[in-house]
Amino acid sequence: MADSFATRARLDVNGKSYTYASLPKLGERFDLGKLPYSMKILLENLLRHEDGGITVGKEHIEAVAQWNPKAEPDTEIAFMPARVVLQDFTGVPCVVDLAAMRDAVTKLGGKPSQINPLIPSELVIDHSVQVDVFGRPDALDLNGKIEFERNKERYGFLRWGQKAFENFKVVPPNTGIVHQVNLENLARVVMERTVDGENWAFPDTVFGTDSHTTMINGIGVLGWGVGGIEAEAAMLGQPSSMLIPQVVGFKLTGRLPEGTTATDLVLTVTQMLRKLGVVGKFVEFYGDGLQHLPLADRATIANMAPEYGATCGIFPIDAESLTYLRLSGRSEEQIALVEAYAKAQGLWHDANSPHAEYSATLELDMADVRPSLAGPKRPQDRVLLEDVHSNFKDSLGPLIANRKPKGVGCAIEELKGEGGAQPQAEHLAAEPVSKIRIQDQDAELRDGSVVIAAITSCTNTSNPAVMLGAGLLARNANKLGLKAKPWVKTSLGPGSLVVTDYLKKAGVLNDLEALGFYVVGYGCTTCIGNSGPLPDEVSKGIAENELVVASVLSGNRNFEGRVHPEVKANYLASPPLVVAYALAGTVNIDLTTQPIGHDKNGKDVFLRDIWPSNKEIGDTIAATVGPELFAQNYADVFKGDSRWNNIASPDGESYQWDGSSTYIKNPPYFDGMTMSVGNIDDIHGARVLGLFGDSITTDHISPAGNIKKDSPAGRFLQERGVQPADFNSYGSRRGNDDVMVRGTFANIRIKNLMFGDEEGGNTLYFSKNGGAGEKLAIYDAAMKYKADGVPLVVFAGKEYGTGSSRDWAAKGTNLLGVKAVIAESFERIHRSNLVGMGVLPCQFKDGENAQTLGLDGSETFDVAGLKDGASKTATVTATKADGSKKSFEVKVLLLTPKEVEYFRHGGLLQYVLRQLAAKKAA
Template identity: 85%
Template sequence: MADSFNTRAQLEVNGKSYTYSSLPKLGEKYDLAKLPYSMKILLENLLRNEDGGQTVGPDHIEAVAKWDPKAEPQTEIAFMPARVVLQDFTGVPCVVDLAAMRDAVTRLGGKADQINPLIPSELVIDHSVQVDVFGRADALDLNGKIEFERNQERYSFLRWGQKAFQDFKVVPPNTGIVHQVNLENLARVVMEREIGGTRWAFPDTVFGTDSHTTMINGIGVLGWGVGGIEAEAAMLGQPSSMLIPQVIGFKLTGKLPEGATATDLVLTVTQMLRTLGVVGKFVEFYGDGLQHLPLADRATIANMAPEYGATCGIFPVDAESLTYLRLSGRSAELIALVETYAKTQGLWHDANSPHAEYSATLKLDMGDVRPSLAGPKRPQDRVLLQDVHANFDETLKTLTVNRKINGASADAINRLDSEGGDQLMADHLAAKPKSKIRIKDQDAELTDGSVVIAAITSCTNTSNPAVMLGAGLLARNAARLGLTSAPWVKTSLGPGSRVVTDYLEKAGVLTDLEKLGFYVVGYGCTTCIGNSGPLPDEVSKGIAENELVVASVLSGNRNFEGRVHPEVKANYLASPPLVVAYAIAGSVNIDMTKEPLGKGSDGQDVYLRDIWPTNKEIGDTIAATVGPELFAQNYADVFKGDTRWNQIASPEGQLYQWDEASTYIKNPPYFDGMTMHVGNIDDIHGARTLGMFGDSITTDHISPAGNIKKDSPAGRFLQERGVQPADFNSYGSRRGNDDVMVRGTFANIRIKNLMLGGEEGGNTLYYGKSGGAGEKLAIYDAAMKYKADRVPLVVLAGTEYGTGSSRDWAAKGTNLLGVKAVIARSFERIHRSNLVGMGVLPLLFKHGESAQTLGLDGSETFDITGLNDGASKTATVTATKSDGSRKTFEVGVMLLTPKEVEYFRNGGLLQYVLRQLAARKAA
């Protein structure tokens, strides 16, 4: 490693000597005092990885050292994370790809053991458990049993990977969610690692295959979510190319008022940052308010960086960071290293720290935060608690679009020009349809706005004792007054780690939550990712009877259309205490600030204010129950697993023995026929449109997720191979099989293809070789016909294309469908990167232009020219209609760095890495 600026130095801690790249020594040449904390982390990363200019040179280091906060990002740098963390939905395909790469590299003349993680890589199995059983004491055990039965083959494969790959560890199921396990145990904050025979100390940085990897920013660790293919490249020692970002400073002052929670704070922050616009930028929190923010609150805010659109949302290392490390049972040696290193490097934050300069700043007095929810379908759409009922009323009209009114669909009535149609709609909404059901030996009525799912679900909030114990204390107060959850509500408690259950038990409130139906259902991402499981039959039938628009209230961070449950159209994010409150009320058609939740055992009205715990009560309970011993006992053997895990048989050997009959694990086709020859980036001719979409198409719309429908292309594929619908499991669990996943790409029940007038569902118009009127087909079926015709495909889209979770299958599936280019008004950062990594060309409409302004309807053929082998920043698109008329327009070519151009020439990032490794062995 090069050291052009002579920054190598020695640090003595715990009787050990560490080599490190000294920022103060670089500061003798450049003024680093006003650099944001996150930029100093990037700077250290470049200093340590300088290699003479092949990847990192002096000019890259100088560019960050002289960072101009107001300049538009234009300088490319290479970032190398210290470690990678995976969850199983995205982790399984990562390991599948690595196993396939071992096969491929041997075919190219290399050796299997060249494909090995070169940095610590840890996978947490947390996305497979589903809420099949709820509201009973044995729910945890039964859901775990079902999980292992469904996922035996996947888990066997991961056990093989744990043995076959070096520096790769697996946290078994039933332990916790990846982000909380990362925060509570895996994070080092400062890494200690031997490199080339030298003991180094350097900042802990991380790539994660889940967009909410940013939760770790709360403890001062720089990291963010990446696609699986980018994570795999990092695991194989490849740096990630990025533009030096702008950094937004977010100043926090004051402290949260009585009755407000960290959830309310993060929903407020999310709304403010979304309004400002921070896509592709770092966000850094500072200010006097940090002294009033426990680490758990910081982690809550950092977790939702994808929701406010930022690459990361980071807090600096300070005394609170050390307090949390002690609380979570970290060793005294690690804590001493973190403190000494941070202070030596100028990465420590306290009242005397110099103020950084930022690209822009926001300010929030936390005393102004008010109880809020977000919904009904976007996390940035914050709604004050007092306005939720009005918000639902306003959205009900659009959410009833498919419901039939007096024999005619609401959609048909909406299209009528006469006042009669408007009156029919008004009369229908005023009638408030009801479905009578019998459930839990009670007669009940479901209406629009009935809450049918109330889930304290893992991710944003379950790492936070204040909101979790707050929910428990609220449940205690409610139970004492005789309140219960409404019988039609599917209640669930999915703690983010076993530590949460322990402190809920220690506080004596777990039994109170259970009295209201909130039994522990599993330790994993459940409702927030669509693993909410089936609704009770009575509830499903009641919803269908009048096509009711029902609601869920969950404590997660995602509520996009079709994500939580296919039968639930309105989804609201809320704090855990409010989840419990809405379970009691049973409806979002209530103003909780004024109306009673229900009647107590004495027949009197009970209001939210009657059962809401005080901040002091919550704080005292935390102090009495949450301690280092809980973390120590739960993480003592974190990689060991339970009896179920250890009884799973798994194969041996460096090369995986693929089972051709498997519908879970399959050798993917990405490397079929691959040679050492690198191709060119050619122009595209005669392309057809696979789909034309509007704004905010998320990876949840694109990537296969949730349940597999019986009559879908994926469902038919599985049945043809003898898999019964009861054994379909979910798309997420089958991410290791490309045959299943490609059939589910763009198949979301809520996606709207504008080629079909905005009709919901994964269909398109197939025009064939000669055009014609267009035949309505499932997107997969049309894509396969086009592939047989040797016709390339494009996708047309609006703004924020690819927002949502960092799902690599949104790009992999797009590639396998035969899509060569996506033309959009704007892209989400991770998805654009993933498209490049899979050899799909992202193209950008000019400002103010779109498919609509250009008069495109998806029936055209497209020629994309002027790519100049990736050297051109613009390209020309010629759209030819069936009558021969043409529309020509310019687009931006979104290959942002020279490295991305190289990836694209190779056919994708993994192919690039493979050729590099094979060539190294051949040399």
């Protein structure tokens, strides 16, 4: 370990002496006073990992120490996180890959034990529970039983991993959501570790296999979501290559006004930052407003960094951080270490802290925040509460354009208005109505009916103010005799056991249950798309008139097709508003002026009548939320219940693969692999697998939800004796590449522009013999092209790959035979994942896309001039059926020398595997 700048120092605290890389010592040579907090964390990481230039050299440290906030990122550095957190949807394929690497390294002459996490790696099972049962006292127990029955094979595999790998722990089901568990228990804020006989202290930094890992930024821990591929490399001791980022400063002043919540604040922040444009950048929050911002509110803002597009959204360590550590039951010794280290390093924030310099700044007076939702299909599309009904009406026109009336309501021409324009508000009164009988009541479903109201997602469930606010609102509604509408599927996913305890202690859990909000499970549930089936009566009513119904959820994602396949309009909202919309039963209402319902005497009740005051919420938090709740619920967090401990799991260093399994399979990435490294060759004669527009998300590319029985994946499972009732979800089957490759681009809402506005994962297959294209499922066409020996490309618009850090969106793309994706812009994690899987990301020149270039997907393509990865641009030539050609230039998005090296190896995992095998051979 090199120390070019003589920064080694000692810190004495708790009767222990720690070695640390001192930033103040480096500050004797460089002016670090105006360096942002997050850049100081990066700088310390480099100081501690300096190795004479093999990975980190003196020049890298100097580059960060002399950071120019206005410079475009162009300097590569290596970052090594202190630990990794995983959730089970992305964690299972990580463990599958590690198991496969144990087999592969053995074939290359190594030993299985070489493949082992070298840093703490903790997996939280939180993505598998589905809302099958709701609105009844036994919902939690029954959903848990179904979850274990569906996932016993996956869980047995994870239990094997827990035994087989060092530094790998599993938090069992029914504990909480990964990011909430991370915040409430796993985060150290300051780490301590023995290295070469020395006891070191250093900042807690983390990679997570879920984009909302950024939630931990709220407590001053630098971390972000990465693909499973990058996470595996970090677990195996490989640093992550990154460009020194720009840092946007977001100044918060004032305090939230009465009647607003942290959810309203984060939706406002998200909209502002999306408008500014912060993709690939760090965002850092500062200003006098921090003193009025509880840590739970900070965590809510940090959680949604992926929605505003930033790599992270970080807050500094300050007195509020220590208050939260104490509240959440951390030891006094750990709290003392955090405080002493942060102050020694100049990482402590208070009123006297110097202001940093930023690449750009934004400012928000929190007093200006107003009650808001976001939707109907993007988290950055904030809508004021009073405008939700008009927003829904404005969004309805395109959604009903192709609806065929079923003999009720007005004709489609009337709905469109004159000249085919979007329908005006006065026309909507004549919309179709489906009459249903549900819960022994006659009811009517219309466009805008809320069929799902879900308190879900760590974004909000980690925040006592909004959770107790929802409970108090439910209490007030209950007293007046208000009820949720019978067609609304209500659910409460508390996020951790702590939340249930403080809701009980406050006496509001019974009130939530009285409105149908029973605890359904401790996991992401509706936010990840595990919303479960709608009641049959509701599904039939929707289908009868092709109704555009709505969900309201306290989540962070509302992309098309994510929440539920039958629900086209999805709105993000605070937990109190989720309860309110369950009472109203529709989004086609102005809750600021129209009554939400009627009391026992038939009198109008308005939202303002039942909304709890900020003081009432604050007093309830003070009386109910304490360290003892955290201590008792996290006392033995890795143990699990009897269901977990009774699951059968194999032993041994290497996993014994079951060839008949449809959940866990040895993947093909290392088949035939040798120690020889390849080249980055030009692409010739490629066909288009998909021609997509803007905002294609990882949900579109690799859905996590339902598997349709007539889809390629559904047919595959049925051929192996799996009945549709036992399909589970794509997310739960991420350990089986045969299922997942068939699910790639299989989202029911994806639009391949070869077919205009038609939805569904289809494409045109052009045989070598020529002729018109044949319409096939994307998987089926890809396999035909593979048999023909034809490489594939994908074209897309802006923000390609937005969404969760889903490695299967890249893995599936690779296994389909796609060699390059050419888009107007990429989401950060997905671009990195494509590189890690050996798929070339390319970017159109500004102002160009497939449409402006006149491409329709029938052409063949050559991508030339790659120069074995040395070129930053390539020339793409499209050849039409008549022989005419069109050439254009694209940017090659291999951004660092390390990425070029990964690509030559065929991907990041192959690179790591060869490095480990070479060490053994040496």
